[in-house]
Amino acid sequence: MIHLSKVNKSYDTVKVLMDCSLTVKKGEVVVICGPSGSGKSTLIKTLNALEPIQSGEIITNGLSVHDAATNLSALRSQVGMVFQHFELFPHLSVLDNLRLAQIQVLGRDHSEATQRAQSLLARVGLQAHANKFPAQLSGGQQQRVAIARALAMDPVVMLFDEPTSALDPEMVGEVLDVMVQLAQEGMTMMCVTHEMGFARRVAHRVIFMDSGRILEDCSSAEFFGDVTQRTPRAQEFLSKVLAH
Amino acid sequence: MTFDFTFFSGSLLQTYVLHGFLFSLQLTVLATCGGIVLGTVLALMRLSQRALFHWPATVYVNGMRSIPLVMVLLWFFLLMPFLLGRPIGAEISAVITFIAFEAAFFCEIVRSGIQSIPKGQTSAALALGLSQQQTLRWIVLPQALRNMTPILLTQVIILFQDTSLVYAIGAYDMLKGFEIAGKNSGRPVEAYLAAALIYFLICFSLSQLVRHLQQRTSFTK
Numbered sequence: 001m002i003h004l005s006k007v008n009k010s011y012d013t014v015k016v017l018m019d020c021s022l023t024v025k026k027g028e029v030v031v032i033c034g035p036s037g038s039g040k041s042t043l044i045k046t047l048n049a050l051e052p053i054q055s056g057e058i059i060t061n062g063l064s065v066h067d068a069a070t071n072l073s074a075l076r077s078q079v080g081m082v083f084q085h086f087e088l089f090p091h092l093s094v095l096d097n098l099r100l101a102q103i104q105v106l107g108r109d110h111s112e113a114t115q116r117a118q119s120l121l122a123r124v125g126l127q128a129h130a131n132k133f134p135a136q137l138s139g140g141q142q143q144r145v146a147i148a149r150a151l152a153m154d155p156v157v158m159l160f161d162e163p164t165s166a167l168d169p170e171m172v173g174e175v176l177d178v179m180v181q182l183a184q185e186g187m188t189m190m191c192v193t194h195e196m197g198f199a200r201r202v203a204h205r206v207i208f209m210d211s212g213r214i215l216e217d218c219s220s221a222e223f224f225g226d227v228t229q230r231t232p233r234a235q236e237f238l239s240k241v242l243a244h
Numbered sequence: 245m246t247f248d249f250t251f252f253s254g255s256l257l258q259t260y261v262l263h264g265f266l267f268s269l270q271l272t273v274l275a276t277c278g279g280i281v282l283g284t285v286l287a288l289m290r291l292s293q294r295a296l297f298h299w300p301a302t303v304y305v306n307g308m309r310s311i312p313l314v315m316v317l318l319w320f321f322l323l324m325p326f327l328l329g330r331p332i333g334a335e336i337s338a339v340i341t342f343i344a345f346e347a348a349f350f351c352e353i354v355r356s357g358i359q360s361i362p363k364g365q366t367s368a369a370l371a372l373g374l375s376q377q378q379t380l381r382w383i384v385l386p387q388a389l390r391n392m393t394p395i396l397l398t399q400v401i402i403l404f405q406d407t408s409l410v411y412a413i414g415a416y417d418m419l420k421g422f423e424i425a426g427k428n429s430g431r432p433v434e435a436y437l438a439a440a441l442i443y444f445l446i447c448f449s450l451s452q453l454v455r456h457l458q459q460r461t462s463f464t465k
Contacts, residue, residue, distance in 0.1 A: 050367050077373030087368035091386050100382060101372035153372060 001026045001157055001188050002047060007056035009042065009212075016042050017053070018212045024157075024205075029189045031199040031220070034209035035237060040192040041084075043209070044159050047190070048079040061156050077105050080150030084162040086142040088134035094121070094145050095130045098152045106153065113152075120148040124178050140171030147178055158182065160191040196241055200224050208234045251429040252438065260428070264421030265442075267335060271342060271417070272404045278343035279403075280396070283350025288380075290355055301351070308348035314409045317341050321413040334415035338407075346403055353399060357392035358384055394458045401450045405443060418442065 002024040009017040016039045024030050032040045045051040046058060049065050049072055058065040063075045088097050098117035102108045108116070121127045124144040126137075134142055143163060150158060160179065164172045176198050183189055183202045193199065199206055199220055206223040208216035210233050216223065227235055289301035308316070320341045325331040361384050369379040408419045419439055426435025 045367075048371055050371060072370075073373045073375055075373075076371055079371070081368075081371040083364060083368060085364055087364045089365065089368070089383055089387075091390065101369075101374055104378050104382065105373040149372070 001028070001061060002190070003057075003059040004047075005057050007043075007046065007053050007058060009046065009051065009053045016212050017046070020056070020212075020214050022207060022214060022217055024188065024190060026156075026188055027186045028205060029183045029187075029203045030191070030205045030207060031203040032190065032192045032207045032209060033194065033196070033199065033237070033241075034215075037211075038209040039212040040209050041161050044161050044190060044192050047159060048076045048081060050081075073105060077101070077153050078156050080147075080153060080155035080158040082143070082146050082150055082158070082160045082163045084166050086134070086139070086146045086166075088142055088146055088149070090134050093131050093133055094126070094137070097134070097145060098149050101149075102152055116152055117148070120151050121145075123151075124148045125174075138171060139167045140174045143167065143171075143175045144178055147175075147182075151182075157188040157190070160189065160193065162192050162194070164193065164195060194241065196224075208237065210234075210237075247434055247437070248431065249434050249438070251431050251434070256425055256429065260425035261418065261421035264416050265418040267416060268404070268407045268418040271335075271338060271407045271410070272400065274339050275342035275346045275403055275407075276400050278339075279346030279350045280354070282343060282347035284354050284385075286347055286351035287354035287358060290351065291358060305348045305351050308345055309352075313341075313345055313406055314412050316345050317409060317412050320344075334410070334413045337413060338410045338415045342403070342407070346399070349399055350396070353392050353395055354388065357388035360391050361387050394454045397450060397454045397457070401447050401454075404450075405447060408443075 002022075004023075005021045007017055007020040008015070020039075020043060032043065034040050042051055046053050047060055047065065049070075053066055060075060061078055063070050065075065088094075089100070092100065095114065095117055098120065099110070099113040102113040102116060103110065118127060118130060121130055124147060126141060126144055126148070129137060129141065129145075134145070137145065147158075147163075163179070164175050167175065172195070176195065179189070179191070179198070180202055191198075191203070203220045206216065206218065206220045207214055208223070208231075215231050216234050222229070223234075224238075227238055230238065286301045286305060289297040290305065292298050317338065321334060321337045324337060365383055365387070366379055369383040370376075374382065407417055410417050411420060422435045422439035423432070426432035429435070
């Protein structure tokens with residue numbers, strides 16, 4: 001489903017990704033964790049070409065992401081993405097947030113797009129808010145709308161970039177619930193997150209990054225199991241995030 | 245010194261002032277519409293990564309903004325007959341000059357409006373599969389336009405006041421109408437006062453509208 005080999009990326013002289021290679025199979029849920037500035041978010045944004053790379057290759061759903069001949073619009077519409085700060089379109093109603101790309105990119109007609117939007121809003125428990133504007137919703141509700149907006153494109157894989165980091169603690173649960181449900185339905189997911197509970201419970205695999213390198217790539221059972229088997233950097237990270 | 249406004253009559257205003265007033269309004273509306281369209285094109289060119297688009301627009305905008313409007317008016321009016329081989333009317337010359345000149349100012353307003361939209365909005369739109377053009381059309385420009393409406397209107401107020409500069413090329417605008425009405429009635433001071441009052445009333449009500457809009461947009465944010 002997703003395949004990275006020897007991906008390198010740098011901003012001027014600063015290397016942000018170094019020789020990153022990994023494979024994600026269909027139906028897998030992969031959590032990427034690591035200290036801030038380790039390149040997690042950058043990595044996930046290279047998968048749909050929101051970030052360019054300098055060398056290496058990324059294949060997402062059979063398409064070479066950074067090949068000039070690739071139809072980026074078609075590729076991106078198959079890859080759902082959820083952002084830390086929601087990024088709903090504030091000038092559009094919730095319904096129009098979900099409809100716009102269905103109509104403009106997939107060419108669905110208005111009623112079909114509305115139907116799909118409404119069934120997804122029902123699924124994330126927000127059908128009553130269809131005609132509101134994003135600013136009228138809480139953070140947790142906005143993020144659930146953002147997930148529904150991504151799902152409306154019927155993506156084959158979902159990417160989450162710290163989806164709960166900007167939320168009030170009370171609202172983290174409602175967003176994670178939606179993500180857990182998605183994972184249980186067999187959606188292929190890659191998720192940058194600090195929610196270790198979610199990683200332990202839902203993820204099949206955990207990837208640990210530091211300074212632009214992938215240091216650990218193992219099953220979540222292994223990752224949270226025998227800590228002494230981990231790299232020293234991962235041990236240090238785990239001891240801090242799991243301490244409390 | 246005493247003022248005497250009794251010479252003002254409906255027929256006097258209709259004879260001398262009305263069509264000048266209408267021209268001032270026309271010039272303002274045409275320069276606003278034309279200037280915003282051309283200014284948006286210039287703004288997109290300035291924001292373009294390509295040197296071929298970026299540099300000509302940047303030179304044009306900075307050039308226009310460094311020259312007084314009245315000089316541009318005069319140059320254009322005096323040079324066009326040489327280029328075309330025949331004179332063009334002062335009014336048409338004024339409309340073209342104003343559109344070209346105001347576009348440079350509207351360009352900078354539109355450019356800052358576009359830049360005020362967070363990069364995350366563009367990322368989210370692109371991630372959904374929208375193209376660059378679709379992102380601009382559906383996500384960036386609608387939000388930018390809403391953010392910049394107050395400052396656009398402020399520019400329109402300045403533009404309306406600047407229309408009085410067409411006196412330099414002899415176009416017949418509202419000020420000219422009052423001037424001739426004053427001369428013909430032997431009351432130039434009162435005529436200029438009346439003109440000032442009308443400029444004030446129009447600009448003041450527009451700036452009230454700007455204030456109202458600012459309050460409204462800050463509320464929805």
